[in-house]
Amino acid sequence: MSPDIKIDIGRARSSAVTAEHGVSPAELKAIAPRVDEGHGALKADRARKRLGFYDLYKDKATLSGVKKSARAFVAEGYENFVVLGIGGSALGITTLVTALKPSYYNLLSADRRQGRPRVFVMDNVDPETFGAMLELCPPEKTLFNVISKSGGTAETVSQLLIVLERLEKSLGKAAVKRHLVVTTGPSSAKGAKSPLQHVKTTYRLQGFSVPANVGGRFSVFSPVGMFPAAVLGIDVDALAAGCRAMDRRTSKPSLKDNPAYLRAAVHYILSERKGKSIAVMMPYSDRLRDVADWYRQLWAESLGKEGSLSGKKPLQCRAQTPVKALGVTDQHSQLQLYLEGPNDKVITILEQSAFECSLKIPNFSARKGGVSYLRAKTMKRLIASEKEATADALRDADRPLIRITLPQVNEHALGQLLYMFEVETAMAGRLFNVNAFDQPAVESIKVFTRKYMGGKA
Numbered sequence: 523m524s525p526d527i528k529i530d531i532g533r534a535r536s537s538a539v540t541a542e543h544g545v546s547p548a549e550l551k552a553i554a555p556r557v558d559e560g561h562g563a564l565k566a567d568r569a570r571k572r573l574g575f576y577d578l579y580k581d582k583a584t585l586s587g588v589k590k591s592a593r594a595f596v597a598e599g600y601e602n603f604v605v606l607g608i609g610g611s612a613l614g615i616t617t618l619v620t621a622l623k624p625s626y627y628n629l630l631s632a633d634r635r636q637g638r639p640r641v642f643v644m645d646n647v648d649p650e651t652f653g654a655m656l657e658l659c660p661p662e663k664t665l666f667n668v669i670s671k672s673g674g675t676a677e678t679v680s681q682l683l684i685v686l687e688r689l690e691k692s693l694g695k696a697a698v699k700r701h702l703v704v705t706t707g708p709s710s711a712k713g714a715k716s717p718l719q720h721v722k723t724t725y726r727l728q729g730f731s732v733p734a735n736v737g738g739r740f741s742v743f744s745p746v747g748m749f750p751a752a753v754l755g756i757d758v759d760a761l762a763a764g765c766r767a768m769d770r771r772t773s774k775p776s777l778k779d780n781p782a783y784l785r786a787a788v789h790y791i792l793s794e795r796k797g798k799s800i801a802v803m804m805p806y807s808d809r810l811r812d813v814a815d816w817y818r819q820l821w822a823e824s825l826g827k828e829g830s831l832s833g834k835k836p837l838q839c840r841a842q843t844p845v846k847a848l849g850v851t852d853q854h855s856q857l858q859l860y861l862e863g864p865n866d867k868v869i870t871i872l873e874q875s876a877f878e879c880s881l882k883i884p885n886f887s888a889r890k891g892g893v894s895y896l897r898a899k900t901m902k903r904l905i906a907s908e909k910e911a912t913a914d915a916l917r918d919a920d921r922p923l924i925r926i927t928l929p930q931v932n933e934h935a936l937g938q939l940l941y942m943f944e945v946e947t948a949m950a951g952r953l954f955n956v957n958a959f960d961q962p963a964v965e966s967i968k969v970f971t972r973k974y975m976g977g978k979a
């Protein structure tokens with residue numbers, strides 16, 4: 523367990539960055555009735571089981587099934603664990619691995635990995651990368667987990683078919699079930715089976731279900747994220763406890779008590795009234811870097827819509843474009859633009875208050891050369907100082923900033939953080955007046971792809 527994560531909107535307030543660029547108490551008060559209305563609608567959808575993501579962490583039976591199955595597979599001693607999936611089927615586990623496994627995990631010895639396999643998340647169809655993975659991961663030493671809610675995504679199906687052929691040729695049909703696990707959604711309303719379901723039945727594979735009421739980008743706490751996490755020794759119970767802790771906070775209706783609603787409201791006000799059309803997520807932590815990637819998909823695919831909740835088209839979709847950055851690396855890349863370019867961004871700094879090591883910078887007395895201030899300090903102090911410097915520079919340039927602080931980077935804190943972002947996105951959908959839970963435009967790309975591959979449009 524770790525304490526609650528902290529959300530501080532102080533530097534996004536008009537008192538910090540002027541009324542032209544920040545939110546005022548009056549604006550927050552004015553939006554409160556809409557937040558209240560959104561809260562009622564989301565609560566009703568949750569109660570009617572239309573929005574399954576809220577309650578995934580409570581599903582003890584599924585979590586214990588996931589853990590049991592992971593234990594059995596780990597006991598087989600696989601050297602590699604490969605996830606085949608894309609979008610919401612891949613970004614969650616990538617985020618958890620980067621945050622919760624040691625840096626350079628795959629390069630550690632089996633002992634240092636505590637008998638857990640190396641991990642590869644294959645979320646693209648670049649043949650060079652995929653071919654390289656196949657060379658590194660011979661069938662007999664590898665467990666594959668193919669993940670697709672629809673069970674028919676071209677990228678994932680093509681990856682699966684390549685892997686399946688290799689497994690069958692090298693190990694024989696009967697052995698495939700020891701090397702391939704399927705995570706997929708239910709059959710279509712008419713009972714039609716997806717390609718993944720066909721493969722699962724044909725090869726008698728073990729598998730997990732993605733609930734029908736949970737969308738891909740909201741599925742990290744379902745078996746989509748939890749089975750890979752359990753295989754890799756990530757504590758799924760502590761993740762669930764983190765969700766529970768945040769659920770307590772985000773079940774409250776008021777902006778004052780609910781950090782997810784507060785962030786949604788601040789982003790909405792800054793977007794609608796202050797021209798902040800870009801939402802930047804900037805972790806000051808390598809371990810949290812992929813949270814920005816996960817959040818980017820969640821925000822973009824959920825809010826970038828032209829249809830309104832009522833079915834009528836709004837005049838103009840004004841959802842924000844999410845951008846990811848990394849502190850301090852992007853201080854030498856994007857920050858110049860953030861400070862002196864168009865004042866069209868709301869920036870979130872995501873920070874961890876504790877690092878596991880501090881790394882002293884050696885004494886430099888003989889060769890001062892203008893960096894004597896570094897002498898006998900630590901790298902931990904340097905990253906903290908650079909973060910404060912960025913925050914101050916942003917304030918002085920009247921750029922609104924929200925800070926999120928994790929007391930520690932562990933399962934409990936990650937559970938809180940990702941759950942909060944999911945609820946925030948759900949509320950942002952209500953405020954921006956769009957359905958946060960579909961992705962109609964992504965379908966058009968699938969149609970064009972089928973055409974280019976010689977299939978029916």
Ligand code: PA5
Nearest residue numbers: 609610611670671672675738739
């Ligand atoms: O959030 C979403 O719904 C998408 O990003 C999907 O996760 C992505 O398109 C992959 O879909 P599927 O899991 O059906 O293969």
